[in-house]
Every structure is written in structure tokens, then in C-alpha cells.
């Protein structure tokens with residue numbers, strides 16, 4: 001077969017949208033299709049995706065892209081293999097026996113496990129985790145999302161107790177479903193994805209007993225086998241649809257895929273991808289480097305042989321900040337509208353937006369920040385806020401580059417960029433100004449999809465080695481040269497750092513727990529109605545997983561004015577959280593005038609029971 005007759009497909013399952021692209025041997029996308037899918041935000045800080053909708057979005061993209069491909073005169077039989085790249089950390093649990101998901105996917109941005117993280121950080125051994133798995137204890141990884149589900153979703157806990165609970169990141173879920181699910185039972189994950197769970201030892205790329213024990217799941221849960229990112233057989237074949245029987249041969253977390261797509265194959269090469277979040281990966285070679293300045297150690301790619309590692313700077317909010325202006329504040333109709341709005345003013349007008357919607361990730365790792373807009377006056381226009389939103393990602397990138405320089409002792413001479421938000425010339429110029437080095441943007445910005453196509457193409461023999469990739473996507477890029485002095489950019493950055501410090505501590509113990517509903521049937525609310533309790537109060541109280549058991553009895557108690565008892569002993573959460581939770585309940589109910597007296601009496605009883613519970617408990 002002539003190479004020019006051979007194509008590879010690439011599934012790019014991102015946080016905001018899913019795409020399928022078909023690449024030729026020159027690394028050019030010849031056909032593609034993209035769909036956005038539902039972003040589910042059930043409570044403040046929560047972010048979910050429908051696991052089945054993710055699969056459907058992939059299938060739709062494949063069908064549509066193949067139709068466009070064939071309309072150009074190609075045949076689907078010329079697509080020889082498929083690569084997958086995906087949002088990382090997003091966690092899906094399903095029943096190993098039925099193959100059915102047990103809960104919505106909890107997205108990487110989701111912060112509901114904040115109280116669990118706070119408790120885990122107090123445990124012996126917590127400080128040593130990062131040198132095993134490369135990741136800090138935070139709401140970001142899959143591990144803490146799983147613990148939240150085990151504590152709050154009975155179906156997940158039941159499957160766990162029965163030994164049928166399977167957990168996968170999006171790659172594992174897609175491979176499993178595309179192969180036909182439980183019938184084929186292809187249950188694998190590549191090392192770039194698996195290592196984002198916190199269960200994997202970064203040096204061995206195997207599940208680590210110490211880590212599994214720390215999270216209390218060793219031997220109790222089905223986890224995917226870890227395989228190389230480029231492999232001819234491990235990922236199985238697509239079971240149905242337009243590409244039935246085509247093998248899946250490549251798999252990379254999206255940030256690793258972007259590094260591969262930018263051909264960052266040598267130590268010292270880096271890329272920054274401005275998607276929903278923004279992630280800077282810096283190739284450190286075949287040994288992991290553990291940061292002392294707030295960066296992550298991660299797997300860059302593993303194509304057989306030795307794995308290659310990267311230092312990573314993760315920013316939780318980039319394009320999602322723009323989506324926020326678009327969808328929540330109605331500032332514009334499409335993402336690109338942010339640029340017109342930003343150009344409508346000359347500067348940020350004194351506004352600094354710390355877009356800490358999920359706390360702040362690298363290099364700060366501040367859990368208790370929330371989005372905070374500084375410097376608003378009567379002068380402030382939408383354009384200033386649009387600029388401040390774009391700048392927020394650029395400031396964080398600057399902070400990450402500073403940290404990377406300290407960790408590596410190496411100064412980058414140019415930053416290669418990609419991802420949806422890199423389409424903004426203004427953002428890229430701002431970036432170059434702030435980091436005082438040129439920013440290089442390739443003409444073809446689908447580098448993430450290209451990376452997965454390369455992984456699949458290497459396995460199927462479309463390319464035999466990295467040297468054959470040299471000319472791919474090299475021409476037509478844009479370079480943004482710094483246009484302001486280092487002093488000016490340092491002054492701006494100083495203002496950002498001040499804003500970061502001032503955004504700390506917004507999330508107090510009460511705020512952490514607000515909005516964390518676990519009562520989808522809203523039983524509490526129904527009871528409240530039955531007893532003529534003000535519904536809004538019951539609802540706000542029930543929005544708290546840590547106190548759901550207390551709430552039910554508490555609500556009942558208040559409803560019948562003291563005749564029922566408060567069953568504190570039913571709570572299965574760590575004592576410090578119980579204490580906080582009760583504080584929160586009392587805080588809420590103190591506002592209910594008619595219940596004040598009753599509550600004061602109950603408070604004493606609760607505190608007595610709490611002390612007893614604390615004595616009995618050895619953690620959870």
C-alpha cells in the first residue's frame with residue numbers, strides 16, 4: 001500500500017467539545033467534525049458530564065467526519081488506525097458486570113471533594129504522596145473524586161462493597177465502550193492518563209500499593225491495565241459504526257498529545273495549550289523531575305521503551321473563563337467575541353480577575369480561593385473585564401514559567417502554543433509581553449488531535465520514527481514578539497501576584513460545604529413541606545453531603561419542634577468535617593426565628609454527641 005493512501009483517525013475528547021479528525025501522512029487534517037456536549041453544573045463548584053453522552057458525541061463525530069471524508073473521494077477502508085486523546089482526571093465509574101455507568105463523570109475542574117482533601121492532608125504519609133505519583137493532594141485528581149462518590153453515592157458504594165466497581169478516566173471509558181463494553185471487556189488506560197489518578201507510581205508506571213492503601217482501595221476496585229501510549233493490539237478494535245473493525249492504536253491524555261503534536265520530543269522543549277484550562281508541559285527526558293516550586297511531575301508519553309516525563313504547570317481556567325463571560329454574563333455570542341470586546345478598550349482599566357473558579361492550580365495550589373475581580377470602579381466597562389479574563393491565564397503562565405525556570409535551571413527561548421484560546425491574537429500578544437520571550441503559534445492548531453494521530457500512526461507504521469515527522473506542521477505559523485519592556489511587564493505581574501494573595505481564604509469552612517447536595521430525590525425538602533417548614537431553608541441545608549444524615553433528622557426535629565431525636569451517630573464522615581458540618585447546620589438554622597430556642601437546646605446535645613463520636617473515630 002502507498003503511504004499516501006493511508007490515513008489515521010483521531011478522537012479528541014476535550015472538556016468543552018469532542019472532535020474526530022482524519023489525518024494524512026503529511027499530518028494534515030483532511031476531514032473533521034466537532035460537537036459540543038452538555039456541561040452540567042448542579043451546584044457551585046460541581047462540574048459533571050454524562051458518560052453516555054460523551055460516547056455518543058464521539059460516535060457522532062466519527063460518523064459525520066467519515067461522511068465528509070468519503071465525500072472527498074476517499075474510502076473509509078483507508079483509515080488504518082485510530083488514536084484517542086482526552087480530558088484527563090475526569091472520573092467515570094461503572095459496574096464491571098453490566099458495563100453501565102453508576103454516576104455522572106466528575107470533571108477535573110470539580111471541587112466538591114475539597115473537605116475530603118482537607119482531611120486527607122492531615123493523614124500520615126500525605127506529604128510523601130507527590131514524590132510517588134507526581135501530583136499534589138487536591139480536588140484535581142481522580143482519587144479524591146472517587147472518595148467523594150464512595151462517601152455520597154449509594155450506588156457507587158454498593159458496587160464497591162460487592163466488588164464490581166470499575167473506575168476509569170475518559171480514555172479507559174471510551175476504549176471500553178468503543179470496543180463494545182462488557183462483551184469485549186477491553187479495560188486499559190495509557191500511562192499518561194492512568195498517572196493522573198494518583199494511584200500510579202510515576203517511576204514504575206504501575207499501580208502503587210502505598211498509594212492504593214492511602215486511599216483505602218487496594219484490591220477493592222477494578223482499575224484498567226496500564227499500557228503504552230502507542231500499541232498495535234492493547235486497545236482493541238471499534239465494534240460498530242462507520243469505522244467498525246478499525247483498531248485503536250494510540251492513546252494520550254490531551255496535554256501529552258499536544259506536546260507530541262508540537263513534536264516536543266527533546267528535553268527542554270515545551271508547549272502551552274490554551275483550551276478549557278491551560279497546561280504547560282516541559283519535556284525533562286526519561287527521569288521524572290519532582291518540582292519544589294508548585295509544578296507537577298507527569299508522563300509526557302510512553303511509546304514503548306523508556307517513558308518520557310514532563311514538568312507540568314496546570315491552570316484550571318483559560319477558555320472556560322471566556323465561556324463564563326459568554327454563557328453566564330452574556331457578554332458575547334461566540335468565544336471569538338471576547339477579542340472585539342477586549343479591543344474596545346485600551347487596557348484592563350485597573351481590573352485584575354483572579355479566575356479561581358476551581359481554586360487556583362499551579363504554581364499556587366490555593367484551595368480556598370474563588371473567582372475574584374479586583375479594581376472595579378464606575379469607570380469599569382465589559383471590555384476591561386474581557387481583557388482581565390484573557391490576562392488571567394497569561395499571568396498564571398508567567399508564574400508557571402518562573403517556577404519551571406527555578407526547577408529546571410533552564411530559561412525557555414520561545415513558547416509554543418495551541419488550543420482554542422490561542423486563536424486570540426490579543427491573548428498571545430499579551431502572553432509574549434508578560435513572559436518577555438516570543439510566542440510561536442503553528443498554523444494548524446489541532447496539535448492535540450495530531451498527537452493522538454501520531455501515536456496511532458507510529459503503531460500502524462504510517463510513520464516509522466520521529467525523524468519522519470520533522471516536516472509536519474512547520475510552515476505558516478505566527479510569532480508574537482514581546483512589545484513591552486521587562487519593567488512594565490514586571491509591574492503588571494506584581495499587581496497580579498498581589499491580587500492572588502488577596503483572593504486567598506474566601507472559602508471558609510461554611511462556604512466549602514454549601515451547595516454540595518447529595519439528595520437528588522430531595523427527600524429533605526419533601527419532608528420539610530410535609531411539616532410546613534420553610535422549603536428554602538431545608539433545601540439550602542440539604543445542599544451539603546457531609547451533613548445529609550444529620551439534616552434529615554434535624555429537619556424532622558425542627559419540624560416537630562423537638563420531639564424527634566438528632567441521630568448524630570449515623571454520620572460516617574471524619575470528625576473535623578462533622579464539626580464543621582454541624583457548625584454550618586447551626587448557622588443556617590439560627591436564622592430561622594421560630595426555631596431559635598429549640599436549636600440552642602439541641603446544640604448542647606450535639607456537641608456532647610460529637611465529642612463522643614470524635615473519641616470513637618479512627619478516621620473514615
Ligand SMILES: Nc1ncnc2c1ncn2[C@@H]1O[C@H](COP(=O)(O)OP(=O)(O)O)[C@@H](O)[C@H]1O
Nearest residue numbers: 014015016017275276319335336420421423424
Ligand atoms: N477566538 C477565540 N478567542 C479566545 N478564546 C477562544 C477562541 N476560540 C475558542 N476559544 C476558547 O477555547 C476554548 C476551547 O478550546 P479547546 O482547545 O477546543 O478546548 P477543550 O479541548 O478543552 O475542549 C473555549 O473555552 C473557548 O472559549
Ligand SMILES: O=P(O)(O)OC[C@H](O)CO
Nearest residue numbers: 014015087088275276277
Ligand atoms: O480540556 P482541556 O484541553 O482544557 O484539558 C483538560 C486537561 O486534560 C485536564 O487536566
